[in-house]
Amino acid sequence: MLYQLRNAGFTLVELIIVIVLLSIMSIATFSYLGFGAQIFSDVVGRDQLISQSRFAVERLTRELRNSLPGSARVINNNRCLELLPIHASSSYLELPQPGQTNADFVAVPPDNYSQGVNYEGTYLFVYANSEQRIYNSTTQRKVISGVTEQDSTLIFDYNTTPTLFPLQSPAQRYFISTGPVSWCLEATGEIAGQQQLVRITGYPLANSPDLAHGDAQRAVMASDLYNNIEGGQLPFFTIAATLQRANLVEIDLRFARRQGAEPFIIHHEVHIPNVP
Known part of the structure; x- marks a missing residue:
């Protein structure tokens, strides 16, 4: 008995259908993975932003509480807070x-x-x-x-x-x-409205300080700030001490991610012991 051998395989239509199905599954899978990666990236970004803001505010608070009574003042068109740390x-x-x-x-x-x-x-x-x-x-x-x-x-x-x-x-x-210290909000020059919090030391004590002095040292303490100073969102405000209360410094820093998106505000008050 003679058998006729036939080649088994897929038709072109079947191959196209498989390719389309695999494409749909791949898109769905990568979209799911990409969405999860985006969520993880956002969570890490928010955590980093909050961590750096807390560090900067805590560092500034400790310096203010260890500063000379009456030395905290706002300078440089309301952009800087100057103080004299007690050595x-x-x-x-x-x-x-x-x-x-x-x-x-x-x-x-x-x-x-x-x-x-x-x-x-x-x-x-x-x-x-x-x-x-x-x-x-x-x-x-x-x-x-x-x-x-x-x-x-x-x-x-x-x-x-x-x-x-x-x-x-x-x-x-x-x-x-040992000398004055200033905390200033400065524009980064990269994104419109974006600022960074900079700590400046190494400049002479003066009534009108030269923050650009040749010996001045600068360290970035926080970034991604968007205070609208012209609109009244002043980062620092001081109230002089009286017999009834200590020197008071108000800190108002506005952080955000991605050019002002997801903003959050840190409003903090620091009382400086008035023991002259």
Whole structure:
């Protein structure tokens, strides 16, 4: 018996139908995977944005609480917050004042003092509890030129004119600061309206600070900010201390993702202890 052999296979229509079905399944699968990847990317992005904002606000809060009373002020067209961090502090025993001759500034060493520490070039403050007395006057601050140890006390030398302090501190306290620090909102120049929070150090103490000074050091503390300063969304606001309350600083930072999308606001208040 003779058998006729026939080649088994698929027709062109069958192949087209299979290809179309596989294409539909592939599109659905990749769309599902892409949607999941997008969700993961959004969650990670939001978490990073929130983490960096919390870090920046916590860092700024700690610096404000350790700043010289009355030193927090808003500068640079409401874009910057300037302060003087406290490097050391303690009580004094003798304060050179008008009517005294050859009087020394005799003080109790700070808690963090160690023998041979160099305070040269730092700022010495006594009862400088206002912006005028801190930034625009040398009567309540001096530039330390040397320190002498004598009988468990410190004698501070300085060459600032005038050499006398016109006012006593009610608590007989003195403060030492290494120099000013500014936190500023600056445009990134990449996306319209996008800003970053920058910490600036290493510039001289002055009534009108030079934040672009050649020795100034800048560090980006947070990005993706969209404060509309011209529209009244000021990042910093200060209220001077009174007898009833401490110095108050209000922080209003507005973060967002993808050019203003998914915005969230951090509004925070910091009370600075007023112990001049």
